[in-house]
Amino acid sequence: MVISCSSFGINGIDGYRVMVEADMQMGLPAIDVVGLPDTAVKESRDRVRSALHNCGLRLPSAHFIFNLAPADIKKEGPVYDLPITVNLMVLSGHVRADVSNLAFIGEVSLSGAVRRVDGVLPMVIKAHECGIKEIFVPADNAREAAVVEGISVYPVEHIVQLKDMLNGELPKEPAKAPESDEERGIEYVPDFSQIKGQLEARRAMEIAAAGGHNILLIGPPGSGKSMLAKRLPSILPQMTFDEMIETTKIHSIAGKLGERALITQRPYRAPHHGVTPVGLGGGGSGIIKPGEVSLANNGVLFLDELPEFSRATLEVLRQPIEDGQITISRAGQNCTYPCTIMVAAAMNPCPCGYFGDPTHACTCSQKRIRNYLGRISGPLLDRFDIHVEVPPVPFEELRSKEQSESSAAIKRRVDAARAIQHERFKGSKTTCNAKINAAEFERFCLIDKEAEQTLKQAFEALGLTARAYDRVLKVSRTIADLEQSEIIRSDHVLEAVQYRSLDRKYWNR
Numbered sequence: 001m002v003i004s005c006s007s008f009g010i011n012g013i014d015g016y017r018v019m020v021e022a023d024m025q026m027g028l029p030a031i032d033v034v035g036l037p038d039t040a041v042k043e044s045r046d047r048v049r050s051a052l053h054n055c056g057l058r059l060p061s062a063h064f065i066f067n068l069a070p071a072d073i074k075k076e077g078p079v080y081d082l083p084i085t086v087n088l089m090v091l092s093g094h095v096r097a098d099v100s101n102l103a104f105i106g107e108v109s110l111s112g113a114v115r116r117v118d119g120v121l122p123m124v125i126k127a128h129e130c131g132i133k134e135i136f137v138p139a140d141n142a143r144e145a146a147v148v149e150g151i152s153v154y155p156v157e158h159i160v161q162l163k164d165m166l167n168g169e170l171p172k173e174p175a176k177a178p179e180s181d182e183e184r185g186i187e188y189v190p191d192f193s194q195i196k197g198q199l200e201a202r203r204a205m206e207i208a209a210a211g212g213h214n215i216l217l218i219g220p221p222g223s224g225k226s227m228l229a230k231r232l233p234s235i236l237p238q239m240t241f242d243e244m245i246e247t248t249k250i251h252s253i254a255g256k257l258g259e260r261a262l263i264t265q266r267p268y269r270a271p272h273h274g275v276t277p278v279g280l281g282g283g284g285s286g287i288i289k290p291g292e293v294s295l296a297n298n299g300v301l302f303l304d305e306l307p308e309f310s311r312a313t314l315e316v317l318r319q320p321i322e323d324g325q326i327t328i329s330r331a332g333q334n335c336t337y338p339c340t341i342m343v344a345a346a347m348n349p350c351p352c353g354y355f356g357d358p359t360h361a362c363t364c365s366q367k368r369i370r371n372y373l374g375r376i377s378g379p380l381l382d383r384f385d386i387h388v389e390v391p392p393v394p395f396e397e398l399r400s401k402e403q404s405e406s407s408a409a410i411k412r413r414v415d416a417a418r419a420i421q422h423e424r425f426k427g428s429k430t431t432c433n434a435k436i437n438a439a440e441f442e443r444f445c446l447i448d449k450e451a452e453q454t455l456k457q458a459f460e461a462l463g464l465t466a467r468a469y470d471r472v473l474k475v476s477r478t479i480a481d482l483e484q485s486e487i488i489r490s491d492h493v494l495e496a497v498q499y500r501s502l503d504r505k506y507w508n509r
């Protein structure tokens with residue numbers, strides 16, 4: 001007798017359907033799994049056999065054969081424990097239901113408890129696309145699964161409970177989609193109103209947010225660089241539903257959703273500078289895990305103490321920042337994760353941190369400073385459209401009771417500038433000024449004669465490279481958009497050039 005039920009695997013950020021077929025034949029008692037299973041899937045046989053035994057669910061003395069179809073894709077991880085268990089319960093008569101239209105995902109412990117697995121959201125989305133009406137998932141994954149509408153998601157805690165539900169002896173309660181922000185897991189977001197002074201840096205953050213530009217903050221310890229970066233998501237446009245799903249899928253696959261059901265706020269990821277290339281870009285053993293660049297997808301990646309990151313780690317960043325996606329290859333297997341991100345980075349101007357600070361003396365030698373700054377290569381520096389100095393805020397200003405402008409107020413201007421870009425890039429893949437490509441450049445970055453002249457003089461005065469030219473123009477475009485100006489004027493250009501003047505001051509490039 002051959003029976004089957006559905007389960008799911010993960011490829012990139014999408015789920016794919018796996019039919020778990022089972023057959024029972026006369027012969028020596030054994031369980032075999034075919035269909036390109038990895039080690040975790042092979043071990044499933046022993047886990048499931050123990051679990052059933054420990055729950056008093058006896059198997060007849062027979063040879064059970066499982067086939068995971070399609071057979072040409074490698075099946076990974078412990079998610080097939082549950083469908084295998086269900087098929088065994090059906091074949092041995094413990095479950096008297098037709099399971100062929102049902103789907104199951106979950107790991108089973110030796111005691112029969114059902115454990116959470118990674119990637120449940122993309123799997124349930126796929127199940128829905130395949131026309132499946134009912135899916136059984138680990139209770140710990142039910143919240144994220146319930147976000148998908150049009151499919152009944154049943155949380156399962158234990159295989160005996162599942163048996164009783166399938167036999168109609170226990171009522172089936174579908175998980176409810178989270179309704180309130182609190183249920184969805186919306187967290188408290190810090191606000192720009194808490195930052196005193198720092199007008200120039202705040203303005204730079206606003207421009208960065210308005211055009212999607214990467215930004216580099218330079219200043220002594222304690223000047224508020226981390227504070228500023230952490231507030232960047234609060235002035236970015238609201239996530240679209242598609243962006244929420246895409247980002248949540250990645251966190252689901254990484255097993256990093258925690259208590260959240262759906263990620264509705266732009267992520268902010270701040271990996272420590274000791275992060276490995278794999279931690280940043282993705283990889284690892286078993287299912288290829290998304291790295292920090294992808295966990296930050298549709299949000300902000302903050303690199304604090306930029307010169308402390310290893311060269312190998314920073315190298316991982318270079319291409320994905322431009323492409324908006326990262327492809328990880330391992331043992332002949334390729335996997336692509338999105339990473340549409342804004343990068344914010346912070347650094348001290350020297351090893352001790354106080355070079356150029358009016359209130360502290362710097363204790364570093366010229367050579368040490370040069371070595372330190374030299375860790376940031378020219379091409380990497382160029383990835384940041386905006387460089388801004390964050391000097392310490394004077395004591396009186398810090399003590400001031402006056403509230404600064406709120407994130408909501410800044411966000412309104414950002415949204416208006418983004419609306420212009422939305423119109424501008426209709427029908428193009430470009431999403432914001434920072435991503436304008438070479439072919440679109442002439443069309444979108446028109447400047448008047450006077451501005452052209454200003455730009456030329458500034459470049460000569462600052463000795464800027466040709467590489468910086470495009471970047472300065474893109475930032476000028478954003479500054480003009482913030483002013484609702486169709487034409488890029490010379491004052492827009494002048495301000496944009498300012499955000500590149502630190503090249504000269506610190507790097508002498």
Ligand SMILES: Nc1ncnc2c1ncn2[C@@H]1O[C@H](COP(=O)(O)OP(=O)(O)O)[C@@H](O)[C@H]1O
Nearest residue numbers: 194195196198220221222223224225226227393
């Ligand atoms: N402009 C500011 N307004 C209010 N508090 C500030 C400001 N700058 C610094 N602080 C205080 O100093 C602390 C250190 O700031 P932080 O952002 O960590 O500095 P940095 O990252 O530059 O070393 C903050 O937690 C905050 O309490």
Ligand SMILES: [Mg+2]
Nearest residue numbers: 225226227304
């Ligand atoms: Mg800091």
Ligand SMILES: [Zn+2]
Nearest residue numbers: 350352362364
């Ligand atoms: Zn110093």
